[in-house]
Amino acid sequence: MKQFLLGLIIGALCVGGFSFWIDKDESPIITEACVPARVEKVAAQPVCPEREPEIQTDKIEKAFLLFLASIGIKNAQKYSEDINDVVTSPEEYQPEVVKDEEPKAAPVAEIAFFFNEEEAKKLILNNEFIRDRIEYEPGLKRTTTFLLRDPAVYFARSKLVTKYSKLKRLNGNFIGKLYRMNGKHKGKVEDIELGIDFWPKDDKKIDGKFTMKIARDGEVYSDSRGQGSNNDIYLNPNNPKQLIIKGAPGMYFHFEGMLVKYANVYDEGEFIGVSTFTRQ
Numbered sequence: 001m002k003q004f005l006l007g008l009i010i011g012a013l014c015v016g017g018f019s020f021w022i023d024k025d026e027s028p029i030i031t032e033a034c035v036p037a038r039v040e041k042v043a044a045q046p047v048c049p050e051r052e053p054e055i056q057t058d059k060i061e062k063a064f065l066l067f068l069a070s071i072g073i074k075n076a077q078k079y080s081e082d083i084n085d086v087v088t089s090p091e092e093y094q095p096e097v098v099k100d101e102e103p104k105a106a107p108v109a110e111i112a113f114f115f116n117e118e119e120a121k122k123l124i125l126n127n128e129f130i131r132d133r134i135e136y137e138p139g140l141k142r143t144t145t146f147l148l149r150d151p152a153v154y155f156a157r158s159k160l161v162t163k164y165s166k167l168k169r170l171n172g173n174f175i176g177k178l179y180r181m182n183g184k185h186k187g188k189v190e191d192i193e194l195g196i197d198f199w200p201k202d203d204k205k206i207d208g209k210f211t212m213k214i215a216r217d218g219e220v221y222s223d224s225r226g227q228g229s230n231n232d233i234y235l236n237p238n239n240p241k242q243l244i245i246k247g248a249p250g251m252y253f254h255f256e257g258m259l260v261k262y263a264n265v266y267d268e269g270e271f272i273g274v275s276t277f278t279r280q
Contacts, residue, residue: 113154120147143274152269158234167198176277183272191215222248
């Protein structure tokens, strides 16, 4: 039997060999597919703005009233519209933009005629005689704010007051003191009596009386009198808010304003002292 099989094999090889089949595996080849990742879309949640705290307008109004009272504003009426806007609609209030004002140039008269205050303080307050008087008359310090640099020119350019409307406010009787700081009678305190009485006249003219007596050591050395039109009260056109009274020939009292109160006194173009007046 073995020999038979062996013979068959050899015969087959001799004829052309033999072959055998291997079944082809035709099952599908599975490869890993690229599948895009699934992204879940989440709907955006609505964001609610934080609720601002409610503004209590009644408290704001009270705060404004307390503020105005604390600083003592007398013209609060001027700001009433702004205050109302803030109280009723504080979130919409827009303050008015106010531009800073440019510094104004000093008047020509001030540049030409007046000492600056620091220089005037040295000339007046450094005087021991006046320092002693200031303790009893503090208002004398104000004379440093309008000390004339060139009084002769200032008075030469001044004009007599001719309008009754300006003179009537000066009418009255006054007593005063002249404190001489310079000159021959330096250190003397002199007594002054001043009377002004003007009234309107026909044709827009004025009539009246003017008297001014100045005494030193109890003796009157100057007695100025005028009757009829004004010949003794002046104003400088470049500085019409500061009164000038001629007390004697060459002697002028230059006041802080249009009140007969504090004055610097000049004689023959020289500063000689300061004075105070009191209405009787």
